[in-house]
Amino acid sequence: MRCLVIYQSVHHGNTEKIAKEIAKCLDADLKRVDEINKKDLTEYDLIGFGSGIYFLKHHKSLLEFVENLPKMNKKAFIFSTRGLGCYKFYHRALRKKLIEKGFKIVGEFSCKGYDTYGILKLIGGINKGRPNEQDLEKARKFAMRMKKVG
Template identity: 40%
Template sequence: MSKCIIFYVSQHHQNTEKLLKQAIGGEPLAELVPLTDTPLPDLSQYSLIGLASGVYMGEPHAAMLAFLEKHRKDLTGRKVFTILTSGSNQKNYRKNFRALLENCGCSITGSFQCKGFDTNGPWKLIGGIAKGHPDAADISDAAAFIREQIKTTLPSDTR
């Protein structure tokens, strides 16, 4: 097994993709793979799996939910961390995603969530919420979170 892979879906304003790409920067911390890529890499080649998504109507994106359903057996017993972006940044989003993954048999090593610009539904009428997010502080916090996940979860010879 090798390092860390982060599967992500980012649709509405590309908040999650922006967060991940800027948090990782030019560093080889993790391999970023959008769920739109096909075929997806073999999960068994990775010691640590990140799952990142925007929140849509209180849930991770439908593509993330489909990924979890399709790879349920592959994720059982695996070390997984989560990253979410959402306009309202409600704490229960993280909790609900963790519960979903625990039901898949994952071992959750950590969760990160930050605001993301949102103009979906009624927010469009007021020009959106969480303008400017993810911002520099969100990106810095996400980078620190990912580094900490790798440091504490991966054996030093695979980092």
């Protein structure tokens, strides 16, 4: 099974840490959104899509990338890092776009990440040290589940 993990990590490297752990466990190729050609996706059986959460959804570059994909009959998983809240809600926009493009969502993962956006900067941010080793272990366990369903 060929796997690809596509991610966007902007501020603190939170999502990149998670993406690297997932890719390592899946023996997957790892690419930032700006490094991937959408034609390359045809080579993969399972594709992961992830970023930090910004204004209640995934990064706009990831959403735009998915929006411009052709219809595909592929398995996919979604992941994210976030400051606060429930990831199921935050994943909604990306999940909807992937399903519209023909992807079958086989799993979702999220963990807290260091966040200094807006007013949080004034207090030194929240979730310092996250993702931590426990978060990385949860990401590895998630990846092992994806390996079984992929």
